[in-house]
Amino acid sequence: MKNIGISERIDLPVDRIPTRWYNVIPDLPRLPEEYVDSSTGKPVTREFMDRLLTPAMAAQERSTERWISIPEPVRDAYQLWRPTPLIRALALERELDTPAQIYFKYEGTSPSGSHKLNSALAQAYYAKRDGHTRLVTDTGAGQWGSALALACKLMGLDLLVYMIRASYHQKPYRRHLIETYGAEVRPSPSTTTDFGQRLLAADPDHPGSEATAVSEAIESVYADPGSRLAVGAFSNHCLLHHTVIGLELREQLAIIGRTPDYLVASVGCGSNLGGFANPFLEDKLNGADITILAAEPEACATLTHGEYRLDFADAQGKAPAAYTYTLGHDFVPPPIHAGGLRYHGCAPLVGLLRHEGLLDARAFPQTEVFAAAKTFAQLHGYLPAPESAHAIRAVIDIANDCKRTGRDATIVFNYSGHGLLDLGAYGRFNAGLLQDVETEDFSTPVQA
Amino acid sequence: MKNIGISERIDLPVDRIPTRWYNVIPDLPRLPEEYVDSSTGKPVTREFMDRLLTPAMAAQERSTERWISIPEPVRDAYQLWRPTPLIRALALERELDTPAQIYFKYEGTSPSGSHKLNSALAQAYYAKRDGHTRLVTDTGAGQWGSALALACKLMGLDLLVYMIRASYHQKPYRRHLIETYGAEVRPSPSTTTDFGQRLLAADPDHPGSEATAVSEAIESVYADPGSRLAVGAFSNHCLLHHTVIGLELREQLAIIGRTPDYLVASVGCGSNLGGFANPFLEDKLNGADITILAAEPEACATLTHGEYRLDFADAQGKAPAAYTYTLGHDFVPPPIHAGGLRYHGCAPLVGLLRHEGLLDARAFPQTEVFAAAKTFAQLHGYLPAPESAHAIRAVIDIANDCKRTGRDATIVFNYSGHGLLDLGAYGRFNAGLLQDVETEDFSTPVQA
Known part of the structure; x- marks a missing residue:
C-alpha cells in the first residue's frame, strides 16, 4: 500500500556505522x-x-x-548520532501527487545540527x-x-x-x-x-x-x-570523511530493495554532495542510470554560471589555487540566508565531476527555496536549513517531472542540516520581507 | 569495560512504539x-x-x-521520531568520576524539539x-x-x-x-x-x-x-499521552538488564516527569527502591515551597480549580529563561504524588542550571533546553553522592527537549550576564 502515513524510517543499528571512508x-x-x-x-x-x-x-x-580506516575514537564519537535515519517522505509524495518515491538522509540529527x-x-x-x-x-x-x-x-x-x-x-x-x-x-x-x-x-x-x-x-x-x-x-579529505553518509545510504536502500535514480544535494562548496553521492559514482560509471544533481543559490551560482579554471581558494590568494568551477576569488556574494552556500568556488572533486559531465546542476532563488522549506516543515515537521532546502526545491521539480511522465523514480536527497538556528530568516520569509536580490535590508529586525 | 567512549545508545526498532498509553x-x-x-x-x-x-x-x-489504546494515526505520526533513544552518558560519568551509571531518555529528537x-x-x-x-x-x-x-x-x-x-x-x-x-x-x-x-x-x-x-x-x-x-x-490526559516515554524506557532498561534507582525530570507543571516516571510507579508502590526526583527552578519553586491546596489553574480564576501544590494563582514568576517552568502550580497528579510522599523535589538557581547545561553540551554535544537542564543539575548532585558512598546506582533523567532556540540565554550566560534574581535586565541585548 502506497502513501499511507507521514513517513517511514529506515534505520540501521549502531554497529553498522561504516568502519572505512x-x-x-x-x-x-x-x-x-x-x-x-x-x-x-x-x-x-x-x-x-x-x-x-x-x-x-x-x-x-x-x-x-x-x-x-576510520580511527576508533572517531567512529566512537560518530555513535553520538550515527547511523542517521533514511526517511521516506510519504507526505511530500502525496502533496505533489507524484508516482516517484522521495527519501531523505537525515543528517540534521547530529548534535551540532548538520553533516x-x-x-x-x-x-x-x-x-x-x-x-x-x-x-x-x-x-x-x-x-x-x-x-x-x-x-x-x-x-x-x-x-x-x-x-x-x-x-x-x-x-x-x-x-x-x-x-x-x-x-x-x-x-x-x-x-x-x-x-x-x-x-x-x-x-x-x-x-x-x-x-x-x-x-x-x-x-x-x-x-x-x-x-x-x-x-x-x-x-578532498573533507569529502572523504563525509562518505559515511553515502555508505550508510547504500545499506539503507539495499534493505528496502531500491536503487537511486536521482541523488540530490545542495552545493556551496560540495562537502555534503560529495559525501552523499560519491559512494554511488562507481555504479554510475559502470552504467547505472543515476542522475546526481547539485542545487545551488542563484545568488552564488558557481556550477551553473562559473568557469572551470585555476583559481584561488581564498580572497587574498594565499591559499593554494585549484582547478574547479569558480565565480572568481574576489566575488563577494550577496548576503543571502543560506550562508553556507556563499562561496565563489567549489571543491575540486565536485568541479571535476561537473567538468566530466557526471554532475548536473540547477540554481534557485531564495524565495522559492524558503517556500519549499516551509512546505516541507508543515508536512514533515523537520525545519530544514536554508542550505538543505535548496535540495528540497530541486526535488520538487524532479517529482513534478515524474508526475508528468508517470515515472516511479527513486529520488533521494541529503537533508544536510536543520534550520532551527535560521529561524530569523524564516521569520523574515513569513513576514514577506525576504527578497531574491541583494537589496534586502538585513538591518531591519522582524517585528511581530 | 566501563567508561570507554562518549556515550552508548540503546535504540528500539520502530515497531516497538507503544500501542497503549x-x-x-x-x-x-x-x-x-x-x-x-x-x-x-x-x-x-x-x-x-x-x-x-x-x-x-x-x-x-x-x-x-x-x-x-493509541489511535493508529497518532501512532503513525509518532514514527516521525519515536522510539527515542536511551543514551548512556559515559563522558558525564567520567567527568564526575562517579560509580553511578547515568542515562538519559532523549526526547529532543522530536521535530518540534521536545516531548x-x-x-x-x-x-x-x-x-x-x-x-x-x-x-x-x-x-x-x-x-x-x-x-x-x-x-x-x-x-x-x-x-x-x-x-x-x-x-x-x-x-x-x-x-x-x-x-x-x-x-x-x-x-x-x-x-x-x-x-x-x-x-x-x-x-x-x-x-x-x-x-x-x-x-x-x-x-x-x-x-x-x-x-x-x-x-x-x-x-491527567496530557500526562497519560507522555507515558510513551516511560514505557519505551522500561523496554530499553530491560534490554541492558538495569532497573532505575533514580528517575529525574524537571517540573514546571509536570508533563515530562509524569510521562517519564509514572510507568514505574507500580514498581515503587510494590517495594522497588526507586527515587523519583523533580527538579524545579528556585524562582518558581512550586513543589519545594508551595502549599497543597485548592487553587485555580489560571490567573483569572475561570479555569477549574484543583487540589495541587501552588504558589498562588496570582503569583507572577520572574522572567527566568526556563520559560516552561514558570507556572504557579503543577499537575494535580504530580501534586498528589508529592503529597503522598512518592515524589522528591529540589530547587536550583538558574546560573547553576546553565553551568550544568554547558558542561553537558561540551561533553555530549547536545544542547539542553534550560528546562531539561534542571534535571541535569539534579543528576550531578546524585552522582556526586554516589561517588561519596561508592554506590553503583542507575540514574536516568528525561532530556525533555533541546535548547537550540534558547541560545540567546546561553549567549547571556557565556557573557556573564545571567543572574539568579529578578533584577536581570532582559532589555539589554548581548553584544559580541
Whole structure:
C-alpha cells in the first residue's frame, strides 16, 4: 500500500556505522589537477601543505587508496548520532501527487545540527593525535564552525573560528553555540589580521565571505607554529570523511530493495554532495542510470554560471589555487540566508565531476527555496536549513517531472542540516520581507 | 569495560512504539480530587468540561482504565521520531568520576524539539476527529506551542497560541517556528481579550505567565463555538499521552538488564516527569527502591515551597480549580529563561504524588542550571533546553553522592527537549550576564 502515513524510517543499528571512508579518487575518470602554490606558480610542496594543514590531512588529501580506516575514537564519537535515519517522505509524495518515491538522509540529527560533524571529528582527532594545539577555521552560516567547536572540545584542542560577518550578525545563535562549545569566534573581516584590517579600511561595512574568512584563518595559522587550518568543505579529505553518509545510504536502500535514480544535494562548496553521492559514482560509471544533481543559490551560482579554471581558494590568494568551477576569488556574494552556500568556488572533486559531465546542476532563488522549506516543515515537521532546502526545491521539480511522465523514480536527497538556528530568516520569509536580490535590508529586525 | 567512549545508545526498532498509553490513576494510593468549577464552588460538570476541552479529552481526564489504546494515526505520526533513544552518558560519568551509571531518555529528537509533541498529536487528532475546527492554547517557552502548531498542521486544524510575553520577546525563534507551522501567535497579556486588556491597563510591561495565557486562551474558547482548549501540561490526559516515554524506557532498561534507582525530570507543571516516571510507579508502590526526583527552578519553586491546596489553574480564576501544590494563582514568576517552568502550580497528579510522599523535589538557581547545561553540551554535544537542564543539575548532585558512598546506582533523567532556540540565554550566560534574581535586565541585548 502506497502513501499511507507521514513517513517511514529506515534505520540501521549502531554497529553498522561504516568502519572505512570511501575515497572516490581512484574511481574517477582522471586524477584531479594538483594544487598550485600561488607564491611560486608551481604545484604545492609537501612542506607547504604540512605547514598549512595537519600532515595527516595533507596526506589524506593526496591519497589514492580506495578505502581508509576510520580511527576508533572517531567512529566512537560518530555513535553520538550515527547511523542517521533514511526517511521516506510519504507526505511530500502525496502533496505533489507524484508516482516517484522521495527519501531523505537525515543528517540534521547530529548534535551540532548538520553533516559537518563527520569531518570535524576526524580533523580534530588527527590534529590532537599529532600534537598540534589549536585549529583555525572559517565558517559561513556557522554549521562548520559549531561542528568543529564541538569536535575540538571532545578531542581536547583549542579552536579559533572566523565567521563571515553577515552570518555573525544574522545568526547570533550559531555564534553562541560555537562559544558554548568553548571556541573563540571573530567576524570576518576582523580587526585582528592584516588582511581583515585592509578590507575594513576600504569598506567598514564589508559583509565578508567564505573567501575572506579563509584568508584570515590562513594568516592566523602562519602566525602560530602550533596552529593548523581545518577545512570545512573544499578539500578532498573533507569529502572523504563525509562518505559515511553515502555508505550508510547504500545499506539503507539495499534493505528496502531500491536503487537511486536521482541523488540530490545542495552545493556551496560540495562537502555534503560529495559525501552523499560519491559512494554511488562507481555504479554510475559502470552504467547505472543515476542522475546526481547539485542545487545551488542563484545568488552564488558557481556550477551553473562559473568557469572551470585555476583559481584561488581564498580572497587574498594565499591559499593554494585549484582547478574547479569558480565565480572568481574576489566575488563577494550577496548576503543571502543560506550562508553556507556563499562561496565563489567549489571543491575540486565536485568541479571535476561537473567538468566530466557526471554532475548536473540547477540554481534557485531564495524565495522559492524558503517556500519549499516551509512546505516541507508543515508536512514533515523537520525545519530544514536554508542550505538543505535548496535540495528540497530541486526535488520538487524532479517529482513534478515524474508526475508528468508517470515515472516511479527513486529520488533521494541529503537533508544536510536543520534550520532551527535560521529561524530569523524564516521569520523574515513569513513576514514577506525576504527578497531574491541583494537589496534586502538585513538591518531591519522582524517585528511581530 | 566501563567508561570507554562518549556515550552508548540503546535504540528500539520502530515497531516497538507503544500501542497503549498507561493511565496511572488506577494504581494511585487514592483517586485525585475532583476539579471544582470556580463559578459554583462545586465539582465541575460534564457539560462544563465538554465545552472547555474536547469531549474526548474530558473523558480521558476522568478515565480509570489502566491502558488506553493509541489511535493508529497518532501512532503513525509518532514514527516521525519515536522510539527515542536511551543514551548512556559515559563522558558525564567520567567527568564526575562517579560509580553511578547515568542515562538519559532523549526526547529532543522530536521535530518540534521536545516531548510535547507526544500529547499535541493526540489532542489535535481527537479534536479533528470530533469535528472541532480550532484549538486554542497557552505556551511558556514555546515548546508546547510549537508542538501543537505542528500537530494541528498535520491533523488539519487551526490553532491560536497565547505565548507569555516574556518568552514572546526573549524567544522570537520559537514564535517564528510556531508561525512557520501555520499557527497564529499572540503575546499574553494581549490586547485581544478583556482579561489581557485589563492586565495591560494596570501594567503595560506585564511579563505575562502561563496563568495569564491560560486565562486568555479560555476567554477565546468561550468566544467561538468551534474552538476548544488544548492543555500542554496540567491535565491527567496530557500526562497519560507522555507515558510513551516511560514505557519505551522500561523496554530499553530491560534490554541492558538495569532497573532505575533514580528517575529525574524537571517540573514546571509536570508533563515530562509524569510521562517519564509514572510507568514505574507500580514498581515503587510494590517495594522497588526507586527515587523519583523533580527538579524545579528556585524562582518558581512550586513543589519545594508551595502549599497543597485548592487553587485555580489560571490567573483569572475561570479555569477549574484543583487540589495541587501552588504558589498562588496570582503569583507572577520572574522572567527566568526556563520559560516552561514558570507556572504557579503543577499537575494535580504530580501534586498528589508529592503529597503522598512518592515524589522528591529540589530547587536550583538558574546560573547553576546553565553551568550544568554547558558542561553537558561540551561533553555530549547536545544542547539542553534550560528546562531539561534542571534535571541535569539534579543528576550531578546524585552522582556526586554516589561517588561519596561508592554506590553503583542507575540514574536516568528525561532530556525533555533541546535548547537550540534558547541560545540567546546561553549567549547571556557565556557573557556573564545571567543572574539568579529578578533584577536581570532582559532589555539589554548581548553584544559580541
